[in-house]
Amino acid sequence: MVTVVHVINQFFAGLGGEDKAGVPVGTAEGATGAARGLQAQLGDKGKVVATIYFGDNYFHEHPEEAKAAILKEIGSRKPQVVVAGPAFNSGRYGVGCVEVCHGVAESLGIPCVTAMHEENPAVDAYRGYHDLNVYLLPTRETAAGMNEALMAMAGFACRLGSGEELGPAREEGYIPRGIRRLERTDRPGVERAVEMLLKRLRNEPFVTEVPVQIWDRAVPAPPLSPERQATIAVITTSGVVPWGNPDRFKTYRNTFWQKYNISELKVLEPGKWEAVHGGYNVAFMNQNPHYGLPLDALRASESDGRFRLYHSYYVVPGNQGSPSVMKRIGQEIAADLKKEQIDGVLLVAT
Amino acid sequence: MAIISAMYPIAEQVGASRIVKAVSIPHPCGDPSLPSEVDARLRREIVETALKAIHAEVKQPTLFYPNISATV
Incomplete structure (x- = not known):
C-alpha cells in the first residue's frame, strides 16, 4: 500500500x-x-x-x-x-x-x-x-x-x-516539463528521420522525437517615428565586457545581466574589452569587439542626428541560458529600458 | 527592437519581430576575413539595416537583409 x-x-x-x-x-x-x-x-x-x-x-x-x-x-x-x-x-x-x-x-x-x-x-x-x-x-x-x-x-x-x-x-497526459530522456530503439536515427521526412512530404501524420519548446508570441512593437530623435540602446549576448570581466560573468548559464557605460567612447579598443562566452570561438571578438557591439558604426550613424545612443549598453553572455532564467533577465532589461525611456533597441545575438 | 543574428532561422522560429541577418555566429557584425575598411563598411550596413528595421511596420517575424554587395 x-x-x-x-x-x-x-x-x-x-x-x-x-x-x-x-x-x-x-x-x-x-x-x-x-x-x-x-x-x-x-x-x-x-x-x-x-x-x-x-x-x-x-x-x-x-x-x-x-x-x-x-x-x-x-x-x-x-x-x-x-x-x-x-x-x-x-x-x-x-x-x-x-x-x-x-x-x-x-x-x-x-x-x-x-x-x-x-x-x-x-x-x-x-x-x-x-x-x-x-x-x-x-x-x-x-x-x-x-x-x-x-x-x-x-x-x-x-x-x-x-x-x-x-x-x-x-x-x-501530464503537462510537458521540457525534459528529454534517452530511449533505446532497434532502428538507427537516419532510418527514422528519413521515414519522418517522407511522411511529412506525403502530408501524413508523424510524431517528432525532439519536441521544440513552445514560445510566447510577442506582438511586434510599432515602428519608431522618423519625425522624432529616438534614444537607441544596444543589448548584446556576445559576452563583450570590459577587460578583466569585473562582474565575473561565467562562460555559460549566467543568471544576471549588467550594463556598462560607453558614453565617452567612439570606438572599442582591442585589449580593453573581452568576450566572456563558452559557446563560440571568441578570438575574433577579442581582436575586434565591434563584432558583438558595433559602436564604431553606431557613432557614424548617430552623427547625422537621427538618433541618440543611450549612455550604456546591456550585456549577458547567452551561452546555455535556461529559457526561464533568460525570460526573467529579458523582463528585467525591458523594465530598465522603459525606466530609462529608451525608444528602440538593437540586440546583437551570437 | 531588432535582433541582429547569424542564427536568424531560430529567431524567426521563436517569433522575433524584426530580424537582421548577421555574418556569422563568432562575428555577427562584420567579417574578419575582409580588409578592415571593408569590414567597417559591412558593419555600418548591418547597423543601418537594423535602424531601418525598427522604423519599419511589421506584422509578423520579418527578415531584413543587409545589402552586402554594396559594401565590398
Missing part, C-alpha cells in the same frame, strides 16, 4: 474561504477535507497518512516559513508520494502546490503529483523547474472537475509510489 501526504489549501481543508486565507500551515492526521476524496479514489491501494493545509494568503506572505513548515511535516512522515491540489484556476493555490512540489523534489527526493488548469500561472513555474520527480496534471477550470482530477492524481500516486517508471508526457 502506497503512503501519501496530501497538501491542500485552507478552503479545501474545510476551514473557510477568503476570511481564513491567512491561516498558517497546519496538519491533520489521516485524510480530511478534499483528502477524503483522494482516499476514496486510492481505495485499498493507498493511504493518506496526513493532510497538510496552508492559507492561500499565508503561503504568499510568508513563503519561506510556509515552505519550511510543510517540508518539515512531510519529511517527518516520509510518505512514498506527495499529492498537492488540485488547484484548478486558483493562482495562489496553484503557486503553493508547485512550490511545495519543487521543494519536496529538491530536498526530500519524494515524487510529487499536482494538478491544475493549464492556464494557472503556476504552470509556467512548473515548466521552468524541470523537476524529474514532479508531474502536473491538467484539470478543468473549476472545482466541478474535482472527482476526475482526484481520480487521475490517485492513479499517478499509486504508480509513482510503487516505483513505476512513467512514460513521456504525450502518452501519460
Whole structure:
C-alpha cells in the first residue's frame, strides 16, 4: 500500500474561504477535507497518512516559513508520494502546490503529483523547474472537475509510489516539463528521420522525437517615428565586457545581466574589452569587439542626428541560458529600458 | 527592437519581430576575413539595416537583409 501526504489549501481543508486565507500551515492526521476524496479514489491501494493545509494568503506572505513548515511535516512522515491540489484556476493555490512540489523534489527526493488548469500561472513555474520527480496534471477550470482530477492524481500516486517508471508526457497526459530522456530503439536515427521526412512530404501524420519548446508570441512593437530623435540602446549576448570581466560573468548559464557605460567612447579598443562566452570561438571578438557591439558604426550613424545612443549598453553572455532564467533577465532589461525611456533597441545575438 | 543574428532561422522560429541577418555566429557584425575598411563598411550596413528595421511596420517575424554587395 502506497503512503501519501496530501497538501491542500485552507478552503479545501474545510476551514473557510477568503476570511481564513491567512491561516498558517497546519496538519491533520489521516485524510480530511478534499483528502477524503483522494482516499476514496486510492481505495485499498493507498493511504493518506496526513493532510497538510496552508492559507492561500499565508503561503504568499510568508513563503519561506510556509515552505519550511510543510517540508518539515512531510519529511517527518516520509510518505512514498506527495499529492498537492488540485488547484484548478486558483493562482495562489496553484503557486503553493508547485512550490511545495519543487521543494519536496529538491530536498526530500519524494515524487510529487499536482494538478491544475493549464492556464494557472503556476504552470509556467512548473515548466521552468524541470523537476524529474514532479508531474502536473491538467484539470478543468473549476472545482466541478474535482472527482476526475482526484481520480487521475490517485492513479499517478499509486504508480509513482510503487516505483513505476512513467512514460513521456504525450502518452501519460501530464503537462510537458521540457525534459528529454534517452530511449533505446532497434532502428538507427537516419532510418527514422528519413521515414519522418517522407511522411511529412506525403502530408501524413508523424510524431517528432525532439519536441521544440513552445514560445510566447510577442506582438511586434510599432515602428519608431522618423519625425522624432529616438534614444537607441544596444543589448548584446556576445559576452563583450570590459577587460578583466569585473562582474565575473561565467562562460555559460549566467543568471544576471549588467550594463556598462560607453558614453565617452567612439570606438572599442582591442585589449580593453573581452568576450566572456563558452559557446563560440571568441578570438575574433577579442581582436575586434565591434563584432558583438558595433559602436564604431553606431557613432557614424548617430552623427547625422537621427538618433541618440543611450549612455550604456546591456550585456549577458547567452551561452546555455535556461529559457526561464533568460525570460526573467529579458523582463528585467525591458523594465530598465522603459525606466530609462529608451525608444528602440538593437540586440546583437551570437 | 531588432535582433541582429547569424542564427536568424531560430529567431524567426521563436517569433522575433524584426530580424537582421548577421555574418556569422563568432562575428555577427562584420567579417574578419575582409580588409578592415571593408569590414567597417559591412558593419555600418548591418547597423543601418537594423535602424531601418525598427522604423519599419511589421506584422509578423520579418527578415531584413543587409545589402552586402554594396559594401565590398
